[in-house]
Amino acid sequence: MFSRTSRVVVASVAGLLCTTYLLLPGHASIVGPGSQQPFVLTESQAVKRVAVIGAGAAGSSAAYYLNEYADKHDFKVNITVYERNNYVGGRTTTVHAYDDPEEPVELGGSIFVQVNKNMFEAAKLFNLPIADYAGGSADGADQLGIWDGKEFVVVISGGGWWETIKMIWRYGLSPLRTQNLVKETVGNFLKMYEAPVFPWKSLTTTAYELDLLPATTNSGLEFLKSNNINPPFTTELIQASTRVNYGSNLDHIHGLETMVAMSTDGAMAIAGGNWRIFDKMVQTSKAGVLLETKVTSVERVTDKHTWTVNALKLDGEESHRLEDEYDEVIIATPWQFSDITSKSIPAPEEIKYVDLHVTLFASPYRLSPKYFNTDKDLVPDMILTTLPKGFDVHSASVGPTKFWSVNILRTLERKLENGVKRREYLYKIFSPEPWADEQIYEMMGLPKDSKNVLSWSHRKLWQAYPVEEPRSSFQEAQLDFGVWYTAGMESFISCMETMSLSGKNVAANIVEGWVSARRSEEVPGQHDKPL
Numbered sequence: 001m002f003s004r005t006s007r008v009v010v011a012s013v014a015g016l017l018c019t020t021y022l023l024l025p026g027h028a029s030i031v032g033p034g035s036q037q038p039f040v041l042t043e044s045q046a047v048k049r050v051a052v053i054g055a056g057a058a059g060s061s062a063a064y065y066l067n068e069y070a071d072k073h074d075f076k077v078n079i080t081v082y083e084r085n086n087y088v089g090g091r092t093t094t095v096h097a098y099d100d101p102e103e104p105v106e107l108g109g110s111i112f113v114q115v116n117k118n119m120f121e122a123a124k125l126f127n128l129p130i131a132d133y134a135g136g137s138a139d140g141a142d143q144l145g146i147w148d149g150k151e152f153v154v155v156i157s158g159g160g161w162w163e164t165i166k167m168i169w170r171y172g173l174s175p176l177r178t179q180n181l182v183k184e185t186v187g188n189f190l191k192m193y194e195a196p197v198f199p200w201k202s203l204t205t206t207a208y209e210l211d212l213l214p215a216t217t218n219s220g221l222e223f224l225k226s227n228n229i230n231p232p233f234t235t236e237l238i239q240a241s242t243r244v245n246y247g248s249n250l251d252h253i254h255g256l257e258t259m260v261a262m263s264t265d266g267a268m269a270i271a272g273g274n275w276r277i278f279d280k281m282v283q284t285s286k287a288g289v290l291l292e293t294k295v296t297s298v299e300r301v302t303d304k305h306t307w308t309v310n311a312l313k314l315d316g317e318e319s320h321r322l323e324d325e326y327d328e329v330i331i332a333t334p335w336q337f338s339d340i341t342s343k344s345i346p347a348p349e350e351i352k353y354v355d356l357h358v359t360l361f362a363s364p365y366r367l368s369p370k371y372f373n374t375d376k377d378l379v380p381d382m383i384l385t386t387l388p389k390g391f392d393v394h395s396a397s398v399g400p401t402k403f404w405s406v407n408i409l410r411t412l413e414r415k416l417e418n419g420v421k422r423r424e425y426l427y428k429i430f431s432p433e434p435w436a437d438e439q440i441y442e443m444m445g446l447p448k449d450s451k452n453v454l455s456w457s458h459r460k461l462w463q464a465y466p467v468e469e470p471r472s473s474f475q476e477a478q479l480d481f482g483v484w485y486t487a488g489m490e491s492f493i494s495c496m497e498t499m500s501l502s503g504k505n506v507a508a509n510i511v512e513g514w515v516s517a518r519r520s521e522e523v524p525g526q527h528d529k530p531l
């Protein structure tokens with residue numbers, strides 16, 4: 001119980017949207033069962049060549065489902081995945097505490113939930129073990145505290161998270177109303193996994209049809225207020241959740257993403273790293289994978305329905321150029337960070353991303369109760385933050401806490417040189433600015449010139465997710481005939497599961513296009529059974 005709830009809020013990215021249920025079998029779409037045999041040999045019988053740019057959640061899923069749908073409908077595909085990093089996973093990746101491969105720790109996407117259909121089903125299918133989280137320090141500290149820079153406004157000692165929250169009298173009915181609103185919004189979202197909504201062509205139209213626009217066009221603060229969910233519940237608790245999950249205060253994140261941040265059940269992660277799901281997806285897709293290969297341009301081939309992809313393969317100091325031709329190109333990365341040029345593709349919308357500094361470190365020390373202004377012997381294992389009372393609720397700033405969250409992920413056994421083992425804590429800090437060693441010492445109540453406080457540390461600046469300001473329209477997935485884009489989904493809901501779903505949606509649209517092209521080539525009447 002303790003460990004589960006201790007991840008609840010941090011984990012909550014996974015919940016809502018990341019929940020899903022899948023395609024109904026038998027409907028008239030390419031995702032239904034059965035396949036049809038081609039009647040005559042035509043152009044559609046040729047091997048379809050597909051380039052996937054980016055091997056994160058979206059690109060890996062696109063390759064995986066494309067291979068599956070193509071198989072099912074008797075298309076031959078040759079998929080090439082281009083990835084400029086030397087690893088598969090993108091923003092879902094691990095580093096190793098003490099540089100010890102036995103101690104992986106998530107540097108990016110950390111948690112998903114059982115209702116995250118794509119993630120959960122793939123984990124089962126690929127036999128990947130769910131991480132066995134002890135969670136927290138096991139020192140008997142409170143599980144979670146929400147700090148406003150002066151004091152803890154909420155402390156939860158353990159047990160059922162929602163149950164505890166509902167007992168806080170000053171929140172009135174707001175917690176209950178939130179739970180119901182999350183349920184309702186999730187229910188609408190889940191239709192995106194099923195026909196007739198899936199596969200969708202227009203995210204904007206889909207959001208409208210599923211009645212999700214009231215959530216996306218208002219800030220979390222306004223959306224909650226219009227549903228009679230009010231401060232201090234919103235400004236303390238819900239804001240703590242949007243801050244840890246999306247580096248955003250409640251008036252600068254839309255209502256849908258706020259609901260995602262509040263849907264919390266059954267958090268989990270893959271032992272060794274969530275990237276293993278995407279690695280298996282890429283392998284299963286039988287795609288050729290080009291690591292350390294950066295796509296530089298995508299151009300239309302004159303007079304043909306094909307595209308030229310130019311790339312640079314980095315070989316240590318040297319790099320050499322690659323050029324290849326494809327029927328379909330899937331751009332599975334935010335365009336603005338990709339450095340891809342194109343004279344022929346209409347560039348997707350550029351959106352603002354949250355700069356998130358992740359600071360990981362190991363230390364034998366705990367954080368100082370004095371720094372956090374508490375009488376207790378131990379500060380909570382997980383510290384979320386919010387703005388103090390009286391602070392402008394419309395502010396985008398992190399406020400006096402200066403960080404979004406700090407928590408003890410787990411304890412570690414550090415092997416010292418003499419063979420002795422020392423118990424240490426593994427910490428993670430999220431902040432909008434870099435968090436220096438001296439700031440860590442200060443949090444521990446140690447002098448600025450302390451030595452040997454940190455036995456290991458790792459820092460990373462991510463463009464983690466979009467600044468989820470309210471909006472009523474979204475970048476569509478099809479950029480041009482044969483060119484597709486997954487990252488429009490991110491300003492709707494950004495997490496591993498939804499990016500996987502975005503990749504899957506593109507794959508389904510592509511194969512649906514092939515199926516209808518084949519249909520139109522067939523002799524009428526010869527082959528008119530439904531898909």
Ligand SMILES: Cc1cc2nc3c(=O)[nH]c(=O)nc-3n(C[C@H](O)[C@H](O)[C@H](O)COP(=O)(O)OP(=O)(O)OC[C@H]3O[C@@H](n4cnc5c(N)ncnc54)[C@H](O)[C@@H]3O)c2cc1C
Pocket residue numbers: 010011013014018053054055056057058059082083084085089090091092107108109110111112293294295296332333334337338339340356358462463464465486487494495496497499
């Ligand atoms: C710190 C942090 C914590 C998070 N926590 C969670 C969480 O708990 N749960 C959750 O569900 N989500 C979480 N997320 C969000 C989640 O990680 C992302 O939404 C998801 O991984 C994005 O996947 P993607 O495939 O769309 O993009 P990316 O993972 O960014 O993949 C894009 C890939 O394209 C490659 N690329 C870019 N340009 C080129 C080029 N020109 N040529 C070749 N390759 C290129 C990049 O190298 C990259 O590998 C978190 C993110 C961060 C940063």
Ligand SMILES: *[C@@H]1O[C@H](CO)[C@@H](O)[C@H](O)[C@H]1NC(C)=O
Pocket residue numbers: 047078079324
């Ligand atoms: C896929 O295409 C590449 C060329 O881009 C080629 O080298 C490879 O043999 C092809 N694979 C299959 C299975 O056809």
